[in-house]
Amino acid sequence: MLKKIRGLFSSDLSIDLGTANTLIYVRDKDIVLDEPSVVAIRQTGNQKSVAAVGADAKRMLGRTPGSITAIRPMKDGVIADFHVTEKMLQYFISKVHDTNFLTPSPRVLVCVPCKSTQVERRAIKESAMGAGAREVYLIDEPMAAAIGAGLPVDEASGSMVVDIGGGTTEIAVISLNGIVYADSVRLGGDRFDEYIVTYVRRNYGSLIGDSTAERIKQEIGTAYPSSEMHEIDVRGRNLAEGIPRSFTLNSNEILEALQEPLSAIVQAVKSALEQCPPELASDIAERGIVLTGGGALLRNIDRLISEETGLPVIVAEDPLTCVARGGGRALEMLDKHGFELVSHD
Amino acid sequence: MNNEEQERQPEVLAEEWGARLTSVRESRSISIEQAAADLNLPTEYLRCIEAGRLEGLPSMVFARGYIRAYLKMLGIDGIDARVAEYVAIHGEGSSNGAIRPVSRVRQQVKMGDPLMKLFTWVFVLAILGVSIWWWQTQYGGFDATSAPEGEGIENASSATDAGDVVMLENGTATLALPTLDDSPVDEGLSNKAAVDEEQAELTEEERKALQDAIDATPKSAEAGAALNGSSQVLDVNADITISADFVAECWVSIKDGDGQKLFNNLRGKGQSVNVTGKPPLSILIGAADAVGSFRYNGATFDLAPFSNKNVVRLNLPVSE
Numbered sequence: 182m183l184k185k186i187r188g189l190f191s192s193d194l195s196i197d198l199g200t201a202n203t204l205i206y207v208r209d210k211d212i213v214l215d216e217p218s219v220v221a222i223r224q225t226g227n228q229k230s231v232a233a234v235g236a237d238a239k240r241m242l243g244r245t246p247g248s249i250t251a252i253r254p255m256k257d258g259v260i261a262d263f264h265v266t267e268k269m270l271q272y273f274i275s276k277v278h279d280t281n282f283l284t285p286s287p288r289v290l291v292c293v294p295c296k297s298t299q300v301e302r303r304a305i306k307e308s309a310m311g312a313g314a315r316e317v318y319l320i321d322e323p324m325a326a327a328i329g330a331g332l333p334v335d336e337a338s339g340s341m342v343v344d345i346g347g348g349t350t351e352i353a354v355i356s357l358n359g360i361v362y363a364d365s366v367r368l369g370g371d372r373f374d375e376y377i378v379t380y381v382r383r384n385y386g387s388l389i390g391d392s393t394a395e396r397i398k399q400e401i402g403t404a405y406p407s408s409e410m411h412e413i414d415v416r417g418r419n420l421a422e423g424i425p426r427s428f429t430l431n432s433n434e435i436l437e438a439l440q441e442p443l444s445a446i447v448q449a450v451k452s453a454l455e456q457c458p459p460e461l462a463s464d465i466a467e468r469g470i471v472l473t474g475g476g477a478l479l480r481n482i483d484r485l486i487s488e489e490t491g492l493p494v495i496v497a498e499d500p501l502t503c504v505a506r507g508g509g510r511a512l513e514m515l516d517k518h519g520f521e522l523v524s525h526d
Numbered sequence: 527m528n529n530e531e532q533e534r535q536p537e538v539l540a541e542e543w544g545a546r547l548t549s550v551r552e553s554r555s556i557s558i559e560q561a562a563a564d565l566n567l568p569t570e571y572l573r574c575i576e577a578g579r580l581e582g583l584p585s586m587v588f589a590r591g592y593i594r595a596y597l598k599m600l601g602i603d604g605i606d607a608r609v610a611e612y613v614a615i616h617g618e619g620s621s622n623g624a625i626r627p628v629s630r631v632r633q634q635v636k637m638g639d640p641l642m643k644l645f646t647w648v649f650v651l652a653i654l655g656v657s658i659w660w661w662q663t664q665y666g667g668f669d670a671t672s673a674p675e676g677e678g679i680e681n682a683s684s685a686t687d688a689g690d691v692v693m694l695e696n697g698t699a700t701l702a703l704p705t706l707d708d709s710p711v712d713e714g715l716s717n718k719a720a721v722d723e724e725q726a727e728l729t730e731e732e733r734k735a736l737q738d739a740i741d742a743t744p745k746s747a748e749a750g751a752a753l754n755g756s757s758q759v760l761d762v763n764a765d766i767t768i769s770a771d772f773v774a775e776c777w778v779s780i781k782d783g784d785g786q787k788l789f790n791n792l793r794g795k796g797q798s799v800n801v802t803g804k805p806p807l808s809i810l811i812g813a814a815d816a817v818g819s820f821r822y823n824g825a826t827f828d829l830a831p832f833s834n835k836n837v838v839r840l841n842l843p844v845s846e
Contacts, residue, residue, distance in 0.1 A: 330587060331585075331586070331587040332587060333585060467568070467584070468584045468588050469566075469567075469588065469591070469592075471587070471588075471591070483595065487565070487566050488566075491566055492566055493565060493566045493567045493591075493592065493595070494566075494595075495587075495588060495590070495591020495592065495594065495595065496591065496594070497587070497591075498587075498590060
C-alpha cells in the first residue's frame with residue numbers, strides 16, 4: 182500500500198545493470214544516469230558502510246586503504262554480490278529522483294543476459310525489489326539492445342545484434358519481437374582488460390592495474406590491423422626491480438593481446454549464423470550485423486567481424502546507451518499494449 | 527515558384543551530398559564495385575548512397591551505419607558531422623522508433639480508464655442509494671412521515687386483508703376504515719418493501735370493494751357489534767395490553783412491533799406478566815400448560831389453537 186503511494190511520486194525506470202556501467206533511462210525523459218557499477222565499502226570494526234558509489238568509487242578501484250574495499254558487484258553480467266548490488270541500485274534509484282519527500286518506489290525494467298539462469302534472474306529481481314522497486318520486469322539484453330539501436334524487431338525479417346558489454350557478449354537473431362537464436366559468451370570489455378594486463382606482464386615484465394588497462398584499450402585498442410599506428414605511454418611496476426617504470430605500447434601490440442577474446446567473439450558470431458534459419462540468414466546477409474555495447478567502440482571491431490563473416494557490419498548510434506534506451510522503449514510499450522517481450526520472471 | 531524550390535531542396539541537397547562522395551571516391555581511383563567488395567555491401571546500396579536516395583536502403587539505422595563505414599573507407603574526416611548532415615537531409619526515417627507488438631496479447635484495462643472510472647462511480651452511488659432507501663424504509667429515516675406513499679397503501683392493504691372477514695364479523699370495520707385515510711404510517715409493518723403499481727391498484731380495488739361491502743351491510747355489522755357486546759377495539763395502532771398468570775414455571779418472551787423485547791424471562795408459579803406495547807406483539811410461551819389465564823386487552827384469550835407441542839407462538843392482533 183505504502184509502495185503504491187510512493188509509486189505516485191516515482192518515474193518508471195529502465196536499468197541497464199551492466200558489469201562495467203549502470204545506465205538508467207527515465208521514462209519520458211532520457212538517459213539520466215551513467216555511472217560505473219562500482220561500490221566502495223568502508224569497514225569500521227564489524228560495521229560496513231557504503232563509502233562511495235559510481236564514478237567516485239571507481240576512482241578508488243585499486244587505490245584503497247585497508248579499511249575501504251572497492252567492489253564491482255556485477256560479474257559476467259550477473260550479480261556477484263547481492264547486498265552490494267542492492268545498495269548500489271538503491272543509491273542510483275534515489276539519485277534519479279529529485280524529491281526527498283518520500284523514498285521513491287518506481288516500476289523498474291531491468292535488462293538481463295539472455296543466457297542467465299533462473300537463479301541469476303531471481304537475484305536481479307530481488308535486489309531491485311530490495312532497492313525499493315514496486316514492480317520489476319526483466320527483458321533480454323539483446324532484445325533491448327536491438328530496440329535501442331532502432332532495428333525493426335517487430336518485422337518478419339531477421340536482424341542480428343551483437344552486444345559486447347563489460348562482462349558478456351550477447352548475440353541474438355531477432356524476428357517478430359522474438360529471439361530466434363541467442364547466445365551469450367561470458368567475454369567482454371573486462372576480459373579485454375585482463376588480456377592486456379597479462380600481455381604487458383609477459384612482454385614488459387611490468388604490472389599494470391585494470392584501470393590502466395582499460396585506458397590503454399580505449400585509447401589505442403584496435404581489433405583489426407590498420408595503417409594507422411597509435412602509441413601510449415604507460416607506467417607500471419616492474420616485476421623484476423619492483424620499481425615503477427614507464428614504457429610505450431602501440432596499437433599492434435594491443436591487437437596481439439586481444440587476439441584470443443576477439444576470436445572467441447567472432448567464433449560465437451559465426452556459430453550464431455550457422456544456427457540461424459536460412460530465411461533469416463539471408464535477411465542478415467542483406468542488411469548486416471549491428472554492434473552495440475561498449476565493446477563496439479573498440480576501433481575496427483566492425484571491420485574484423487565484417488572481414489571474418491563477409492557480411493556488412495555496422496555500429497549502432499551511441500552503442501553504450503542502446504540497451505538502456507531500448508529498455509525504456511519497451512517500458513513505454515508495456516503500458517500501451519502489454520508488450521510480450523517483457524517477462525516477470 | 528518559391529515553394530517548388532523549397533520542395534526540391536532536400537533532393538538537391540541529397541544529390542549534392544552524394545556527388546561529393548562520388549568525387550572523393552573517383553579521386554582515389556576506387557571503382558564502386560571495389561568499394562562495395564571492401565565493405566561487404568551490395569553495390570546497389572553504394573549507388574543509392576551516392577545518388578542520395580534513401581529508398582533503396584533498408585532503413586535509416588542501417589543507412590547511417592553503411593555511410594559511416596563508407597566514409598571511413600574513403601578516409602574522409604569529420605564522419606559524425608557528415609552523417610548528421612545526411613540525417614538532417616533525409617530525416618530520421620519512418621521505421622525508426624516505430625516498434626509495435628506483433629499481437630496485442632492482453633489489452634490492459636487500467637484503473638484510470640474513464641469508462642472503468644464511470645462504472646465504478648455508478649456502482650458505488652447505486653450501492654449508496656440502495657442502502658439509504660433500505661434504511662429509510664426499515665427505520666423511517668429521519669422522519670416517519672417521509673416514507674413513500676406505496677407503503678401506506680401496503681399497510682392499508684394488510685389492514686384490509688385482515689379486516690375483510692374479521693372486522694366485519696366483529697363489527698370493527700367502521701373503526702378500521704379510517705385508518706386507511708388518515709392513520710400515521712406503521713413502521714413495523716412497512717418492511718414489506720417494494721410495492722409495485724399493480725399491487726397498489728389491486729389494493730385500491732379491494733378497498734373500494736370493501737367500502738361497498740360495508741356500505742351494503744352497515745346494519746348487520748352494527749348489529750353484530752351489538753350482539754357481540756365485546757369491548758375489544760382493534761385499532762391497528764392502539765397499544766395492546768396483555769396479562770397472564772402462571773401456575774407453573776414457564777419461559778415467556780414478548781416483542782413489540784418495533785422488535786423491542788418487552789419481556790423476556792422465566793416466570794414461576796403464581797407469578798404474572800403484565801405488558802403493554804405497540805402492535806403487533808409477537809409472543810412466545812414455553813409451556814402452554816403453565817398458563818393459568820391469558821387476557822388480551824382485558825378479555826380472556828384462548829391459547830389452545832396456537833399451541834404446538836405445548837409451545838405457544840402467536841402474533842397479536844391475530845391476522846387470518
